[in-house]
Structure formats: C-alpha cells, structure tokens
Amino acid sequence: MPVLGSSGLDVFPLALGTNTFRWTASTAESHRILDAFTDRGGNFVDTADVYSVWAPGNSGGEAESVIGEWLAAGGNRERVIIATKLSGHPAHPGLSADNITAGAERSLKRLRTDHLDVYYAHVDDPATPLEETVAAFDRLVQRGLVRHVALSNYSAERVQEWVDVAEALGAAPPVSLQPHYNLLTRTAFERELRPVAERHNLGVVPYYGLASGFLTGKYRSAADAAGTARGALIGDYLTDAGFAVVRELEAVASELDAAPATVALAWLRAQPTVVAPIASVSAVGQLDALLASATLDLSPEQHKRLTAASDAVS
Ligand SMILES: NC(=O)c1ccc[n+]([C@@H]2O[C@H](COP(=O)([O-])OP(=O)(O)OC[C@H]3O[C@@H](n4cnc5c(N)ncnc54)[C@H](OP(=O)(O)O)[C@@H]3O)[C@@H](O)[C@H]2O)c1
Numbered sequence: 001m002p003v004l005g006s007s008g009l010d011v012f013p014l015a016l017g018t019n020t021f022r023w024t025a026s027t028a029e030s031h032r033i034l035d036a037f038t039d040r041g042g043n044f045v046d047t048a049d050v051y052s053v054w055a056p057g058n059s060g061g062e063a064e065s066v067i068g069e070w071l072a073a074g075g076n077r078e079r080v081i082i083a084t085k086l087s088g089h090p091a092h093p094g095l096s097a098d099n100i101t102a103g104a105e106r107s108l109k110r111l112r113t114d115h116l117d118v119y120y121a122h123v124d125d126p127a128t129p130l131e132e133t134v135a136a137f138d139r140l141v142q143r144g145l146v147r148h149v150a151l152s153n154y155s156a157e158r159v160q161e162w163v164d165v166a167e168a169l170g171a172a173p174p175v176s177l178q179p180h181y182n183l184l185t186r187t188a189f190e191r192e193l194r195p196v197a198e199r200h201n202l203g204v205v206p207y208y209g210l211a212s213g214f215l216t217g218k219y220r221s222a223a224d225a226a227g228t229a230r231g232a233l234i235g236d237y238l239t240d241a242g243f244a245v246v247r248e249l250e251a252v253a254s255e256l257d258a259a260p261a262t263v264a265l266a267w268l269r270a271q272p273t274v275v276a277p278i279a280s281v282s283a284v285g286q287l288d289a290l291l292a293s294a295t296l297d298l299s300p301e302q303h304k305r306l307t308a309a310s311d312a313v314s
Contacts, residue, residue, distance in 0.1 A: 001043075002275045005175040005203030007148045009081055009117065013269050013294045015044040015205055017280030022062035023052035024229045024282035030066045032284045034075060040291050046178075046205070046278045048085035048122055049092065049107055060089045061110050068112035082111060083118035083176075083205070085152060087125055095125035097136035104140050119146040120178060123153045130158075130165045138171035152178035152207075156192040163200050174202060178278070181206035181271075183215060183245050183264055183310040184237055197273040206268060209277035211237055215264040216289070217246050229282075241312040248309035252302045258292060265293030267306050 001010040016037045021030040034045070051063035064084060071077050086103035087095050107116060119140065125133065140146040149172050151159055159177065166173045177197055181189040185208070197204050210216055212233040219225050220243075225234040249260040256263065261279075268277040279290050298306070 007175040011044040015278040018047040018063040019051045021066040023055040050088040064110035081117045085120035085122035088122035095133040100136040120150045141172040150176035203275040204273040209279040217260040259289040261289040262292040266296040
C-alpha cells in the first residue's frame with residue numbers, strides 16, 4: 001500500500017468519503033458501506049466535523065457519529081486510518097487555538113476513539129496568526145490525540161507558510177494535502193499545489209474524485225441531475241467538453257471491461273504526488289466500481305487520451 005507523505009501510514013489507494021453518511025446514505029447503509037470497504041482491504045476513511053450539516057434536520061457531526069457507532073459495534077479501530085477535519089463547520093469556524101482544541105475533543109468523542117490519525121485544517125483562516133494555529137495542532141500531537149497534521153483547500157503560498165512556521169516552531173509538519181482535483185478540475189492543483197507537495201513530500205488525497213458522480217457517466221442532461229441530492233453540483237459539468245471527457249472514459253472503460261468511475265479514479269491515482277483519491281457512495285452496491293480503481297492500471301496511451309480530453313475542460 002502507498003505511504004501517505006512523510007507520515008509512515010500505509011493507506012489503501014482509495015479513501016472512502018463519508019459526506020453521504022446520514023445524508024444520502026442511512027445509518028444502516030453507511031455501516032454496510034464501512035463493512036464492505038474494510039472487508040475488501042480498504043483502511044482509509046475521510047470525514048469532517050461539518051458532515052453533513054447541509055442535510056435537512058442535521059447539525060453537523062453526523063458522519064463522525066456514524067463512524068463512531070460502527071467502531072463501537074465492532075469495527076476494528078486498529079485497522080482503520082481515520083482522517084477528519086475542522087474549521088468548515090458554520091457553528092465552529094476558524095482556526096484559533098481554542099477552536100482547534102475544542103474541535104478535536106468533539107470529534108474524538110463522536111468518533112469514540114482516543115486519537116485521530118490525520119487531522120486536517122479544512123479551510124484556511126487568514127484572520128488567525130498561523131503561529132497560533134500551527135502551535136495548537138502541535139499540542140494535539142504532543143498530547144497523543146492527533147497522529148498527523150494535514151491541510152485542505154489551502155493555496156500553495158499558505159502551505160509553504162505553514163511548513164515554514166512549523167519548522168521555525170519545531171512543530172509537527174503537515175503530511176498531506178486534500179485539494180479539489182479530478183479530470184474536470186486540474187489547473188490550480190497541477191500548476192500551484194503539486195510543486196509544493198513534491199517539495200515537502202506531502203501525500204495528496206484529492207476530493208471530488210468522481211466530480212460528484214458526473215464521471216460515472218450517469219448524467220446525460222440537466223434533466224438527469226434535476227431533483228437529485230447532488231443536482232446543484234452537477235450543473236457546471238454539463239457542457240460539450242464535460243461530455244467529451246465522459247465519452248473518453250467510457251471508451252477506455254469498455255477496452256478494460258471496467259466502469260467509467262473506476263477509470264476516472266485510476267487516472268487520478270496515477271497522477272504524481274497523488275496517494276489515494278477520495279470518493280463516496282450512497283449505496284453499498286456503488287462500492288465495487290470504486291474499489292476496482294485501486295488495482296486498475298491504465299496504459300500510457302489510455303492515460304494520454306483521457307488527459308487530452310480533459311485539457312479542453314480544466
Ligand atoms: N476537503 C474538502 O473540502 C472536501 C470537499 C468535498 C468532499 N470532500 C471529501 O471527498 C469525498 C468525496 O466527495 P463527494 O462524495 O462529495 O463526491 P464524489 O466522490 O466525487 O462523488 C460521489 C458520489 O457519486 C455517486 N457515485 C459514486 N459511485 C457511484 C457508482 N458506482 N455509480 C453511480 N454513482 C456513483 C454517489 O452519489 P449519488 O448516488 O447521490 O449520485 C456518490 O455519493 C467526500 O465524501 C468527503 O469525504 C472533501
């Protein structure tokens with residue numbers, strides 16, 4: 001299994017996203033998804049304090065609670081690498097020292113565990129001095145509550161600043177980046193973040209690996225997306241160039257007897273610095289296509305064709 005940056009953690013090359021838990025997947029279905037994922041070798045689970053606050057009746061923390069309930073009911077904590085995040089929750093925004101300490105304690109309680117394997121700053125907080133934020137994350141590491149620090153949605157410049165501050169303070173450095181990156185959204189990551197990831201051995205764990213489901217090929221028109229839980233996220237992809245990417249995915253998929261989703265994630269997994277794409281499912285039956293990406297290798301020619309189709313979009 002690949003190693004996540006400088007962390008030494010061996011992670012399955014596909015991380016299970018959990019923003020569907022108690023949103024589009026019921027608690028029982030979420031537990032079936034976790035069982036199936038781990039039974040088939042998956043060990044890397046991505047969550048956040050904010051999941052899934054946007055679902056009617058939710059207040060955030062639901063996905064962490066679902067995972068905690070699963071762990072308490074017999075899920076093997078030692079076999080699972082749990083990554084969670086803070087600063088994206090509307091009721092607990094920002095990265096002040098107090099918010100970080102309180103946020104970690106809340107997440108640990110919901111997850112029913114004594115440590116977080118990877119703890120992400122979910123979104124940057126330019127209003128808090130980075131020295132305060134970096135030192136607060138480091139205190140969690142020193143207390144044994146957090147194993148590794150990581151960053152999501154940070155600009156390349158701010159990642160570099162964080163690395164510099166950590167070095168100056170002798171604090172735990174970040175080990176991973178979680179950017180928005182897939183066949184339809186490439187430029188910001190490839191031009192700016194990837195060089196920083198390479199420079200500092202940051203393992204990249206991209207989110208929206210399936211562009212919210214568009215790269216499965218199941219959306220053919222605005223009508224297909226209308227009224228679905230993710231419909232609002234799909235709209236931007238419904239362009240000629242977006243559909244050209246899907247057509248190329250389908251062509252490669254039929255050559256390999258695979259699903260388009262599998263090919264999309266295999267393309268992502270093969271990108272320099274990427275360790276494990278993240279993707280989620282709303283039903284356990286969707287998981288096969290995701291898991292297959294962990295072992296699917298595209299030929300250089302297939303890889304090139306997909307990149308060329310994607311150049312017109314991203
Ligand atoms: N750091 C951040 O700021 C950030 C932001 C967003 C997400 N994330 C993380 O990344 C994860 C992945 O993002 P995401 O879940 O929003 O999007 P995604 O992985 O790009 O798309 C997942 C969705 O595609 C559909 N799908 C998956 N497999 C399928 C299959 N085999 N056949 C048909 N449809 C399928 C499902 O939705 P439907 O069944 O509803 O169509 C599923 O929920 C999240 O769960 C979260 O952990 C992080």
